[in-house]
Amino acid sequence: MKLRLLVATLALLALGESAQAGLLRFDNPDPIAIDPGNVATYTEAGFALSSQAADFLLLDNGAGDGMLVGGFFGAGPVTLRAAAGGLFSLLSLDFGYFDLGDPPGLLAITGLLNGQQVALQTLSLGALATVQFDSQWASLSEVMFSASSGFQLDNIAAVPEPGGLAWLGLGLTGLLARRRPQP
Template identity: 35%
Template sequence: MKKLLGALATACALGASQLAGAAVVNFDSPALIDIDNASGRAVYREAGFALSGEAAGFLTIDGLGSAMTGALVLLDGSTVSLMANDGGLFSFAGLAAGSLDTQGSAALRITGIFGDNSELSTLLALSQLGPLTAPMWTGLTELRFMADGDLVIDDIRLDAGEVPEPAPVALLLLGIGVLVGVRRTAPAGKAGLAA
């Protein structure tokens, strides 16, 4: 019984490791910006991702954002690009965003570039800072954020690593089914020997 439960726990742990990798870029460490003065480009790194663009177009500010600990300010007309540090594929699950001017409005265009070089884009109208419903995109190599008006971005929810394919999940479920079947037949075999 202990061996069966141990094998089942191992199978579940291996399957769950395929699903791990969720990350949130929350801009809580504004000192992480590297600026190349020669090119005018800036890079902010957090949670396994790099956000880059023109240094004059974006900055992280402490005491701003959904948790008031840090956020990204993206100035009107600026574009920043987000990629995984390892260059791999990732998923985008949403973010918090709003107009920097609480009395005004702004818009954020999000463009996803996928592993097959296809692109999808969405335009979000912004008012006060808050969580936004954004499309769930998987298999991305890059995300681009373009500001129409001065805006604030926070809590970009990502999944570092590819979304598991159905085959490994099916194999995990098949393995669990076999283990349960072995466990159910074991007591019947022992009862037959006692007779």
């Protein structure tokens, strides 16, 4: 019995450790895939960004320093999801204005859970800056980025939720072990 409990505990710890933060840096980016429905998708660090084709571009300066650029005239939102599905938390990102011929505008970041808005932050676009997100940006199924002008994103930090579930399972395993009479 103790051996089974030890094996279950180790398995839960391993699962918890596998849910590490993903960092989308867009450095030396892979190609963007475009499906027959004209939806463009880019996948990195366990997360996928998607939008209608040509609504965003990945730029790389050739020295391994890249960024995502969006906000083209009439462009729809760019959506971030966990590539394998499921919930995730948005931790931080770098953002700024990208000159597409229009003056700097606003960037709206919307957190969704199963299609319902649960978080919203509007940022003024200007020089490259970093924004940190609080606990209302946890347990999201997707995040949408839309802007009234050209914008750039970089260093998007997010973490999938299974790690939290693994720690909950570990706690429940400990409680069950405590309830069992010791021989």
